[in-house]
Each structure stands twice: as C-alpha cells, then as structure tokens.
Amino acid sequence: MADPRFFRRAKPISLADLAEIANATIAGNVAPDQTYVDVKPLSDSGPKDVSFLDNKRYVGSFNVSKAGACVVEAAYVEQAPSGMALLVTDSPYLGYALIAAAFYPTRADDNTNVSANAHIESTASIGDGAMIQAGAVIQAHAEIGAGAHIGVGAVVGPGVVIGTGSRIGPNTCLSHCLIGDRVIIHGGVNIGQDGFGFAQSSLGHLKVPQLGRVIIEDDVEIGANTAIDRGAGPDTVVGAGTKIDNLVQIAHNVRIGKGCIIVSQVGISGSTEIGDFVMIGGQAGLTGHLQIGSGSKIAAQSGVMRDVDPGTTVGGSPAKPMREWLREVAIIERLGKKKGR
Amino acid sequence: MADPRFFRRAKPISLADLAEIANATIAGNVAPDQTYVDVKPLSDSGPKDVSFLDNKRYVGSFNVSKAGACVVEAAYVEQAPSGMALLVTDSPYLGYALIAAAFYPTRADDNTNVSANAHIESTASIGDGAMIQAGAVIQAHAEIGAGAHIGVGAVVGPGVVIGTGSRIGPNTCLSHCLIGDRVIIHGGVNIGQDGFGFAQSSLGHLKVPQLGRVIIEDDVEIGANTAIDRGAGPDTVVGAGTKIDNLVQIAHNVRIGKGCIIVSQVGISGSTEIGDFVMIGGQAGLTGHLQIGSGSKIAAQSGVMRDVDPGTTVGGSPAKPMREWLREVAIIERLGKKKGR
C-alpha cells in the first residue's frame, strides 16, 4: 500500500462499486460483492489489489500479474490470468485514476486554519476556511479565496488575488497576478516578475516597464520551479484547465489557451499565442510572436520558429511538419550508413 | 490602463514633454500641449493613450490604431491614421520605454524599512534606507548596501556583500558572492552554491572543494529560478550591465563580460569565458572551457562545442557559423522533399 506516513487509505471497495466508480463493465468470474483494499502496479499487486493496463509495454506484466482486479480495454480480456476480475473500459487510465482517487481521497489537512507564524498584512483579505501555513507572507491588499491553501514560505504579493480552493505550493512567489479557482501551483514557482524586456540605448540595456499582469484561469496546474513573467502591456494568460509541468519558462505577453499540456522544461518566448488543447513535449522551445493553432502537437526538443497550423504535429529544430522531419531523420540515417560501409 | 492594484500611474504628460522624454521629434497635426494619460498596445489604445510600433508584424495594427500618439520610425509616418500624433525616432522601443517609465515611475515601496519579521544576525550591517521584508534572513557579517531591497524569504548568506540600490527577489538564496550596485535579482534565484565538481576515486565521486566566489558586477539583472555556481578556485563572474533571463544555468568559473544578453534556459558549462555584448538565444548550451568572442551571437537551442570568434553568429547543434548551419538545414530539407516524391 502507499506509505501511510504520506497517504491515508479509505475503506475496502466492492467490485460492483469499483465498476461504477470507473464507468466500467465487469468481466471474469468474480462475485460483484468481492472487496478490494488498494491500488498497486501490476507487478506488485496481490489478490486484494486493483491494478490497470494502459500501455502495451506492460502486457507481459499483466499476463502474470497476481492482481485481484484490473482495469483494462476489452481487447485484453482474453489474456487475463485466471481468477482476475476485469473492469473493462475504453479508458483504463481514466478508470484507474477514478478508482485510485476513491481509495485515497484528497487528505483533509490536519490544520485548516491560519498559522500563527504566517505574516499577513492587515489590508489583506482571507476567505473562509483558507489555510495559511507557517512562514507564508500575504502582502498588502492581497485576497485569498475561500478554502485556498497557501504553503509554507509562499509569498502572495501586494494586490494578488487567489480564487477559491486553489493551492499555492511552498516557497512559491506570486506578484502582479490574478489566480482563478481550483488552481494548483507547486513549490518554487515564480509568477508575475517583470519580463525580460530591454531597449538598447547608449547607456546599455534599458529596462522597459512591464505594465501587464499574469492571468491564471480556473483549474490550471503549474509544476515546480516554473517561471511565468507578467505582460509588458497586454497580460500573460494561461487558459482554463491547462496543465504546465516543472521548470517551464513562459515569457511576457504569452497567451495559452484552454486544456493545453505543456511538458517539463519547455520555453515559450514573448508574445507567442497558443490555441486550445495544444500539447508541447519536453524541452521544446518556441520563439516569440508565433501563432500556434488549436489542437496542434509539438514534439519534445522541437525548435519552433514559424506558426503552426491547427491540428498539425511538428518536430525537429527548426521544427517542421512531423512527417517531413521524420523523413529527413531517416534520410540522414541512410546517408550515414552508406558512407560508413 | 495598467491594473491599479499593481501599478501607480503618474500625471498626464503633454506631447511636447513626451517628445523630450523620448528624444523624438513631433510629426502630425496635433498641438504640442495636447496631453496624454497612459501607454497602451496599438490595438488597445484610445485618443488619450501613447503607443509604439517597433516590429513589422504590427504595421496592420498601427494602420488602424486609435492611439492618440505613437512612437515610430520616420519610415512609417506616412502610414499613420489621420489625427495621430507621431513621436519620430530611430529607436521607437527605447522611446516607448522612456515614456512608459515616465507614466509609471518606479513605485516607492510603502514600507522602506526593516520588517520586524526579518531575521538579522547582529554582525550583519544594514545600509541607510535599506528595506528588508518579512521572513528574509541576513546571516553573519553580511553587508546590505544603502537603499537595497531584500525580498520576502530571501537568504543573504554569511559574508555576502550587496551593493547600493540592489533588489533581491523573494526566496532567493545568496552565498559566497559579492553583488554590485543597482543589481536586480528576481525570485527563486540561487547564487554561490558550490559547483558540480567531482573527482573520480575508488570510493565514488569525491567532492572537490569549491574555493571561489561569484562576482555580480553593477547593473546586472538575473531572472527567476536561475542558478549560478561559485568558482572552483577562480571566481564565477557576471560583467556589468549583463542581463540574464529565467532558469539559466551558469557553472563554476564561467566569466561573462559586460552588456551580454542571455535568454531563458541557457546553460553555460564550467570555465567558459564569454566576451562583452554577446547575445545567447534561449535553450542554447555551451560546453566547458570555451572562448566566446565579444559581440558574437549564439542562436536559440544551439549546442556550442568550439570557440566562437568575436562578432560572428553561430547556430545548430553542434553549432557552426550561422550561414553554414542555415545552408545545411536547407539541403536536408531539399533531400527530404526529393525523397518524398
């Protein structure tokens, strides 16, 4: 089971209830009132555990797994070890996520109030049920929403607004920003510092006042040590439901649409606009002032220097349509092998 | 206007005064005593706002802008909408920067003193007018210059020296370093930790004592979550007026000259020396012990493995002269298209 020092497990759940939770149908010869106590990886499960199969790489582990129940696609039902209960769904990873959340509901914090060791300016407003941990600093006129959670050592700068139920990680620094509801920001994140804007002058690089904000819409998640600069005039915007991984750089005036996935160490340069449901692989870099169409995908380590059409996939540096890039990679490989003989 | 929660605007400014501030000449049929109240993007401006045109991409917005005044190059005067006052200069971005700074002068902090919730060791010295915010820790024998600003939760390690008027961001950690005057360091930056130096031994990777410092010269700016290791014996040095973006890695013994621009997520390996006024694009990586000549430019995502001559531009990974790299990119593209038919 998950380490009880860190996770608190709920009660056993019957097969019938698991099927309902996961929107799955039951297969296999197991009674629907059979109960299970935990979720575990395939290779590590026993008869009271629920596991899942979501990646062909792990079919071998599935074939010999001792898991009592498993969330799978219909195609794999035939291959299941005998005696395993099957929870059949088109989306086994989603089914697993729902079941795992049932076994391990979000832990209510032991102390849901305001630490005596937090520093809160008198002009700040704190919503009902908000939790503010030790060492956090809430500066003048900041507004903390109901049920929000401000982690240890986090800094909520002057005038910053945080929506209801949002969670701000430890030692994260927020300034010049408006944060929506149910937003999750991990530790060490910096949001709202002034962007990298300098005008050449005879006296060197002159700082250009950065007069915009950062707007983080509802249900966004932002990974550890990510940096998001505030706008230069327009705002920097992260659209609702977008998920950003660790160590990502988002420059001033960038606008990101809804439901995007931005993987770790991506860098997005100033004023680039990204549509909805865009996926950007790890370490990709985008130059400034680009238009990235909705539904497009950008491969890991890509170097995007031109606009990307909606719904297309690009790769390589400089990035081009995925098919072209893969063809070039294959041609170079062939040339290399020819030459080597 | 800029969000008044975060920015405080100064009084209206006349066209004549704007021209003086921006070192611009006036064109268009507007009286020099006409006043303006704010700066705004072209597409968002009204008759009392000042905007600017600095990038061909935005000529379309300029043509239909409702801005009352606009900072432009002479070449665009003819295309201006009728009634717009024009502030003509060779450096419109610089002109805008100067005007924006006039409308939004650096905000004097409300509390310019030392927070009762800062922790300051008795042997530290604090200059006149220095501001030290809640949760900041100033360790033994550190010296904070006059008018310096130490942000919430920042750590100024033993013996660290910070010059006059410098600003240290929230939760930034400084050790083994000397910081010049008017330096700006954003949040989450780590400076002076010991570098990544290990000697192979029969007992594993043995830590090599790192006996140098980090020297940050005057007028440097360093972006959020950047890391700069102290020298192994020599110092790590960042020259005067150099601007470093977010999430940059600078290894031990690196020496960076004056007036350089180093964009986000760049990594510079140990003992590499960089001349003056070098520009390094985002996500570029430089191996160790290189000489990068003054005035050279390194394209984004480059992988620099050899010395770079002064004044040259390189790109690609491994990096080579820009022209060669672009030619190779074009040839590969042609091969890919030929093969595809």
Add this chain to the structure above:
Amino acid sequence: MADPRFFRRAKPISLADLAEIANATIAGNVAPDQTYVDVKPLSDSGPKDVSFLDNKRYVGSFNVSKAGACVVEAAYVEQAPSGMALLVTDSPYLGYALIAAAFYPTRADDNTNVSANAHIESTASIGDGAMIQAGAVIQAHAEIGAGAHIGVGAVVGPGVVIGTGSRIGPNTCLSHCLIGDRVIIHGGVNIGQDGFGFAQSSLGHLKVPQLGRVIIEDDVEIGANTAIDRGAGPDTVVGAGTKIDNLVQIAHNVRIGKGCIIVSQVGISGSTEIGDFVMIGGQAGLTGHLQIGSGSKIAAQSGVMRDVDPGTTVGGSPAKPMREWLREVAIIERLGKKKGR
C-alpha cells in the same frame, strides 16, 4: 587565497604530508619538509601555493607557472618549470581535491543548534547535533537525522525522513520522500510534489493520484532548483552516490542507479530506468519508459527516444550510437560545403 569571508584555511602543510594526502610520489629537487600554505590555479600561484594540471588546455600555463608545487601525471614531469615540486599521480584532479580539502576542511558551522526562528511541529523528531536554521519549517512526524543541517527557509514536509549528516539547502521543499545519509541537497530544490499525471476525460485533464514516494539513497548530491516528482505508484528512486546538477527535471517513477552523473538541465521522463554509473550530459532529454544500461554515456543535448545498451555512448536528437551520430554530422557538413561552392 580563498576569500576569508567565505572560507577558513587550515595550517601550512609539508611536501611530504601533501604527497601522503594525495597518494602521490614526489619529484623535483625540493626538500620534503618544505611547507605550502594554499591551493591556487596555475596562472595565479606563487612559491607557497600548490596547483594542479589535469587538462591539456592548461599545459601552457603549467610551463610558466610560479606554483611552488603541482599535482601532475608522470608524463608532464619533464616539462615542469625548474624549482617546482611535483606531486606525481595518475589522478591529479583527485590528488588536488584531497589537498584542497586538507587546506580547507569543511567548516564547522558557528551555530550547530536549532534556531529560535525555526518552526518545528511537536510531533517531529530532531536528531542529536542537528542544525535547523531560521525560517525552516519541520512539519508533523518528520524525522531529522543526527547531525543533519536544515537550511534557512527549507520545508521538511509531514512524515519526511532525513538521514544522518545530510544537508538540506535554503528554501528547498521536501515532501513524500525519504532522504538517506550524507545527502547534499542545494537551495531551491523541490522533491516529492505529485508528478505530471493526467487522464483524459470528458471533463478535461483529470489528475491521477500519485501514491508513490521519492527515495534518495546515501551520498547523493542534488543541484539548485532541481525538481524530482514522487512516484505514481512505484517510487521515484535516486541511487547511492549519484550526483545531480542544477535545474534537472526527474519525473515520476524514474529509477536512477548508483554513481551516476547527471549534468545541468537534463530532463528524464516518467518511468525511465537508468542503470549504474551512467553519465548524462547537460540539456539531454530522455522520453519515458526507457531502459538506459549501466555504464552508458549520453551526450549533451541528446534526445533519447530508444533504450540504450550498457556501456555504449549515444548522441544527437533523436539519439543514436555516438559514432553514427558523428558520421552523420560530418556528412551533412560536407554536403553543406559542397553546395556552397
């Protein structure tokens, strides 16, 4: 000498003692009881200083160095300036490291106790001789090992265990993790936050509970602002003696073996397993679910998309055996030059 504000030097050491410390033999005409007072770079040394030569680039500096003594390989003895004492060893960098550590032994902290300005929950346990600095927060049921050092503003989350003699840097955030003995974690590191796991659903990206931990084994070092996510079910593991540089991203379920070297800004995607003594160059990226064999080497900026065999070296993006990659680079270069004529 090293700046006395930051480093405290020990007493002079005789040539005979230096030879013993460095496991070196003496060459040159200098009496074994001659004493030396410091270590310095070749170009900066005087007659009372010890230096070292470990890189061909610096033979020129060696030839004209005024260092009183130098740690070198036997091959360079003949080229030494007259009068220089030579400490001859096959591993001059290791010899230097040992000598430098003798001149600058790890400084005992002036205050080896618990700051009155640290916040420690009553259920936490603090080992003998542990040092906890101002602003650090030790949460419920956390265990701090004997002689461990918790830096300013560091956050040790609920239930986290830290081994004996480990050092946690300033403003570092630890949760859901077990840290071994003699581990060094620099400032701004985030360990144990939940990984980037989302299941697609009709309601958007649904967060998948992350029920694993992070296990950091003994003698690991982790650089500034690095992020290590906890496992999704299995643990994320960093093996004993592995050294990780600044700004590295390690995703959920990654398992890293013993004695690896992972250079700055590397990104390792979820569930990838890395053997022992693997070296990964700066800015390299690895996709998920890979097997990276023991003793393999991955060049800087590589994009690894396939398994890597033990003992092999790969480079390029997509990465391939080093020889193949270098051949391809050479062919492209030749094509580019041909075309240019």
